[in-house]
Amino acid sequence: MRHPGSASPGLVAAAVVGVLALGVAPTVLAPYHRSLALAILADVTLAVSWAFFSGPTRYLSLASGAFFGAGAYATALVLKSTPWPVPVLAGAATAAVMALVVGMLALRLRGPYFAIFTFGLAELAKHTLIWYETGVTGTVGRLLLNPPGPLTLYYTVLGLTLLAVGTALALRRSRWGYALVGIGADEERALTLGIDTTRIKVGTFALSAAFMGGVGAAMAPRWTYLDPQVFNPLVSFQTVIMALVGGATTVAGPILGAVFLGLASEILLVKFRYYYMLSLGLTLIVVVLLVPSGLAGLMRRAPR
Amino acid sequence: MKLALLVDILIGGLITGGIYALVALGLNLQYGLMRVLNVAHGEFLMMGAYLTYTLHAAWGMNPLATLLVTAPVAFGAGVALHRVLYARVLASGEAQESLPSRSLLLSFGLLFVLQNAALIVWSADLRGYRYLSIPVHMLGTVFPANRLVAAGVALLLSVGFYVFLRRSLTGKAIRALMQEPDGARLVGIDVTRLHGVCFGAGIAMSAVAGSLISMLFELTPFIGLPFTVTALVVVILGGLGNVAGSLAGGLLLGLVETAAVYAAASDVRVIASYAVLALILILRPSGLLSR
Numbered sequence: 019m020r021h022p023g024s025a026s027p028g029l030v031a032a033a034v035v036g037v038l039a040l041g042v043a044p045t046v047l048a049p050y051h052r053s054l055a056l057a058i059l060a061d062v063t064l065a066v067s068w069a070f071f072s073g074p075t076r077y078l079s080l081a082s083g084a085f086f087g088a089g090a091y092a093t094a095l096v097l098k099s100t101p102w103p104v105p106v107l108a109g110a111a112t113a114a115v116m117a118l119v120v121g122m123l124a125l126r127l128r129g130p131y132f133a134i135f136t137f138g139l140a141e142l143a144k145h146t147l148i149w150y151e152t153g154v155t156g157t158v159g160r161l162l163l164n165p166p167g168p169l170t171l172y173y174t175v176l177g178l179t180l181l182a183v184g185t186a187l188a189l190r191r192s193r194w195g196y197a198l199v200g201i202g203a204d205e206e207r208a209l210t211l212g213i214d215t216t217r218i219k220v221g222t223f224a225l226s227a228a229f230m231g232g233v234g235a236a237m238a239p240r241w242t243y244l245d246p247q248v249f250n251p252l253v254s255f256q257t258v259i260m261a262l263v264g265g266a267t268t269v270a271g272p273i274l275g276a277v278f279l280g281l282a283s284e285i286l287l288v289k290f291r292y293y294y295m296l297s298l299g300l301t302l303i304v305v306v307l308l309v310p311s312g313l314a315g316l317m318r319r320a321p322r
Numbered sequence: 323m324k325l326a327l328l329v330d331i332l333i334g335g336l337i338t339g340g341i342y343a344l345v346a347l348g349l350n351l352q353y354g355l356m357r358v359l360n361v362a363h364g365e366f367l368m369m370g371a372y373l374t375y376t377l378h379a380a381w382g383m384n385p386l387a388t389l390l391v392t393a394p395v396a397f398g399a400g401v402a403l404h405r406v407l408y409a410r411v412l413a414s415g416e417a418q419e420s421l422p423s424r425s426l427l428l429s430f431g432l433l434f435v436l437q438n439a440a441l442i443v444w445s446a447d448l449r450g451y452r453y454l455s456i457p458v459h460m461l462g463t464v465f466p467a468n469r470l471v472a473a474g475v476a477l478l479l480s481v482g483f484y485v486f487l488r489r490s491l492t493g494k495a496i497r498a499l500m501q502e503p504d505g506a507r508l509v510g511i512d513v514t515r516l517h518g519v520c521f522g523a524g525i526a527m528s529a530v531a532g533s534l535i536s537m538l539f540e541l542t543p544f545i546g547l548p549f550t551v552t553a554l555v556v557v558i559l560g561g562l563g564n565v566a567g568s569l570a571g572g573l574l575l576g577l578v579e580t581a582a583v584y585a586a587a588s589d590v591r592v593i594a595s596y597a598v599l600a601l602i603l604i605l606r607p608s609g610l611l612s613r
Contacts, residue, residue, distance in 0.1 A: 078423050123604050130359045130426045134554060135603050137361075141551070142596040149593060255430060262427075292438040299434025306427045307410060 037180065044172045053240075054284050056172050060233050061280035063179045064253070065260040065272035067229035070186040071222045072258075073266035074198040077128075081120065081136035082257040084143050085113040085227040087249035089234025091147070094160040094244045102166045106174060106235045113231020114224045121220035128205075137251065144249035151246060159245030166239060174236045182229045186269045189222075198222060252295070256283065259302050330463045331581050337465070337473035339576020341531055344476040345549055346556035346568040347483060348527030354500045354563030355520050358408055358425040362432035363528050363553055364546030365440075370396060370529030371536035371545065372440060375449055378536075385453050385537050386471070392533045393526045400525030403432070404518040412517070433547070440543035450540035472534040479530065480569055483523075487565055496520060500563050548592065555599045 040059075044052045064082055072079050089109030097105050124135045151157050165171075189195035197218050200208035209215050238244060256279065264275030279298075286294040349363045373395065374388040383391075411424050454468040487493035499506040499516060507513055531549075539545070556575050560567025582594060 127603060130423060131603055133423065133426055135600060138596050138599050142593065142600065145592045145596065292441045295434050296438035299431040302431035303407065303428055306424050306431065307407065
């Protein structure tokens with residue numbers, strides 16, 4: 019494993035070329051390919067922001083779907099009345115607040131309890147919204163009128179992706195990042211060493227949720243109609259699988275995993291929905307059983 | 323009239339609770355023994371339900387008689403899954419702390435595989451049949467006979483299993499393994515074999531509960547997950563690894579839910595079960611009835 023501080027010049031050059039290509043891409047790509055690129059960028063952002071929290075701390079979060087959904091729903095509520103970047107900020111803020119509350123309550127649960135809790139969170143949010151929409155507002159969903167143009171959406175998501183990757187890189191080099199690794203290795207010892215574990219855990223959880231909410235908010239205008247089904251547990255699982263397939267303790271791992279599975283999902287999900295989801299399940303099983311290196315972050319003490 | 327309502331809620335609650343208890347017992351057996359939190363548990367229930375449906379609809383088999391097929395098939399599948407998947411994770415000698423997370427991810431993988439396999443085979447259309455839908459008058463209220471039969475079988479199996487755990491030698495071995503895994507190994511209990519048997523038994527209980535449920539409701543491949551959540555609530559309510567707690571918790575939750583549906587609307591039920599799960603996890607992570 020390369021020391022986090024020593025990215026090789028070749029890697030830096032490749033990254034710069036990649037970012038430039040991503041910046042130019044939407045002006046030359048056909049609409050279908052542009053929307054494919056957009057979806058993959060969204061997946062990359064979700065996987066990277068999941069991994070910078072769950073990777074080092076080994077808290078297995080299945081709440082990505084809930085944060086994504088919260089962001090999307092926030093957009094649906096404010097899109098009509100505010101200029102563009104505001105809905106994204108609103109989505110990020112909504113998800114972050116949700117994560118703060120959940121984090122305060124749930125982050126003392128370890129192992130599978132935390133995973134179950136976060137999984138239940140998405141379902142609870144979905145069913146409460148369904149109940150609220152049908153019972154109180156008398157609708158089943160929201161129309162998204164006057165969406166911003168496709169280029170605006172693309173650059174918004176690209177911006178979020180770069181920010182998330184930047185955050186993940188910065189965390190690896192910072193004291194904050196080492197504290198996260200310490201929490202994953204032995205939380206009580208970390209506490210004894212004077213690390214404010216609660217603040218660091220909840221803060222990072224909320225930061226990761228903010229990115230997920232932002233992505234949800236930026237992706238929502240692509241659908242003209244939104245209902246509570248946007249709180250989709252599939253989003254949570256896809257995010258986890260993408261990060262784990264690539265390796266959750268690295269920054270490059272979730273990116274590669276998301277590109278690979280994002281492509282597969284965009285191509286296969288519509289045509290062969292059930293077969294795709296079936297193979298997603300098989301992939302998860304195979305990764306857990308046979309590719310423990312991909313699981314390094316969650317399953318092993320991270321090397322110093 | 324007040325008495326009739328009370329009897330209605332009481333018996334209705336016991337009917338639901340009996341099935342909950344059976345599903346939760348299976349889940350708790352797996353968790354108590356192996357620290358494996360099997361979120362695909364409800365998918366085996368769904369598979370059992372479809373197996374009964376297919377045997378009845380295609381070959382005209384009596385739904386109750388299909389239990390004799392569902393149980394051994396599910397048991398065999400459980401033993402095989404344990405050997406292929408869980409035994410490898412449990413034996414991998416990784417840090418103890420990572421085992422629950424890995425086995426949890428495995429069972430989420432299984433959930434996807436089973437649910438989508440069912441969607442491919444049976445499609446998302448509602449499937450159902452009518453069996454024993456004769457009204458039975460008792461204590462001033464009316465219940466369909468199929469619900470009484472299903473609840474009776476579920477309760478019989480749950481209590482039977484509990485007695486088996488208390489009285490038989492194998493049952494004692496299982497309890498020993500739950501309480502003191504290392505000690506059990508020392509006195510010569512074959513841990514891996516017993517794990518396989520119990521995993522199979524847990525899955526068989528879930529599948530049998532599914533067979534019973536197929537007599538009552540119409541089926542879709544999505545019926546599994548809500549039962550997993552309910553079973554999780556029951557297991558956490560009664561304490562992880564506490565078998566008697568699951569039995570009591572299942573019946574209690576059945577009663578509370580039935581009463582809640584009478585008092586409020588039925589669509590609040592799903593919200594209530596997730597909210598209860600979240601609350602218990604926050605307040606009493608080791609179970610309400612735990613010592």
